[in-house]
Amino acid sequence: MSLTQITFYEEKNFQGRSYECMSDCSDMSSYMSRCQSCRVESGCFMLYERNNYMGQQFFMRRGEYNDMHRMQSMGMMFDNIRSCRMIPFHTGQFRMKIYERENFGGQSNELMDDCDNIQERYRMSDCQSCNVMDGHWLMYEQPQYRGRMMYMRPGEYRSFREMMSGQRFMSMRRITDMC
Numbered sequence: 666m667s668l669t670q671i672t673f674y675e676e677k678n679f680q681g682r683s684y685e686c687m688s689d690c691s692d693m694s695s696y697m698s699r700c701q702s703c704r705v706e707s708g709c710f711m712l713y714e715r716n717n718y719m720g721q722q723f724f725m726r727r728g729e730y731n732d733m734h735r736m737q738s739m740g741m742m743f744d745n746i747r748s749c750r751m752i753p754f755h756t757g758q759f760r761m762k763i764y765e766r767e768n769f770g771g772q773s774n775e776l777m778d779d780c781d782n783i784q785e786r787y788r789m790s791d792c793q794s795c796n797v798m799d800g801h802w803l804m805y806e807q808p809q810y811r812g813r814m815m816y817m818r819p820g821e822y823r824s825f826r827e828m829m830s831g832q833r834f835m836s837m838r839r840i841t842d843m844c
Contacts, residue, residue: 668687668706668707668708669687669688669707669708669709669710669751670685670686670687670705670706670707670708671685671686671687671703671704671705671706671708671710671725671749672684672685672686672703672704672706673686673693673696673697673700673702673703673746674700674701674702674703674704675697675698675699675700675701676701676702677701677702677731677732677733677734678702678731678732679702679704679729679731680702681701682696682697683697684696684697686710686749686751687751688751689718689748689749689750689751690748690749691716691717691718691748692716692717692747692748693746693747693748693749694716694747699745700733700746701732701733701734702729702730702731702732702733703725703730703733704728704729704730705725705726705727705728705729705730706727707727708727708751708752708754709724709725709726709727709751709752709754709840709842710724710725710749710750710751710752711723711724711725711749711750711752711816712725712746712748712749713746713747713748713749713750714745714746714747715745715747715748716747716748717748718748718750719748720745720747721813722813722814722815722816723746723814724803724814724816724840726842750816752801752816752818752840753801754842755799755800755801755840755841757799757800758777758799758800759776759777759778759799759800759802759839759841760775760776760777760797760798760799760800761775761776761795761796761797761798761799761800761802761817761837762774762775762776762795762796762798763775763776763783763787763789763792763794763795763834763837764792764793764794764795764796765789765790765791765792765793766791766793766794767793767794767823767824767825767826768794768823768824769794769796769821769823770793770794771793772787772788772789774787774789776837778839779836779837779838779839780836780837780838781808781809781810781836782808782809782835782836783808783834783835783836783837784808784835785808791833792804792825792833792834792835793824793825793826793833794822794823794824794825795817795821795822796820796821796822797817797818797819797820797821797822798819799819800819800839800840801816801817801818801819801839801840802816802817802837802838802839802840803815803816803817803837803838803840804817804834804836804837805834805835805836805837805838806832806833806834806835807835807836808835808836809836810836810838811836813832815828815832815834816840817837
């Protein structure tokens with residue numbers, strides 16, 4: 666199996682100062698001042714606009730991204746990438762329990778596969794907390810896997826509002842990519 670690796674470049678077309686990363690990095694600011702292109706050699710990564718895996722998040726799979734500004738139409742502000750997290754490949758089942766309210770309150774449902782709209786599928790008007798038992802997931806603020814996203818790895822998430830200032834999620838997808 667190949668190493669998981671992403672290389673960030675300060676300039677477009679993979680030019681300028683670069684930084685190679687093969688694991689999590691909570692603060693990239695000492696390595697580079699901005700990011701205008703990147704190359705994901707292998708694996709999948711989440712990129713974050715702030716240090717310590719905070720702020721808006723972007724899922725990146727294997728490929729070349731020679732001009733990050735072209736992706737701004739999707740709300741991505743790549744000049745501000747300050748941290749990244751490697752997503753390990755998961756084999757086995759996927760399980761997550763979603764809750765309508767914070768602190769695991771209100772209506773709940775267990776998911777084992779992707780859900781493009783919790784309102785239509787479960788008659789839930791909101792999702793404010795969850796418990797990821799197995800696998801790695803992407804949660805989206807709008808149905809049909811649109812809008813801002815958040816990477817969820819196994820663990821308990823008591824309040825999305827506290828994590829991302831008022832964030833709520835309406836669709837969720839398993840990360841099944843081997844990248």
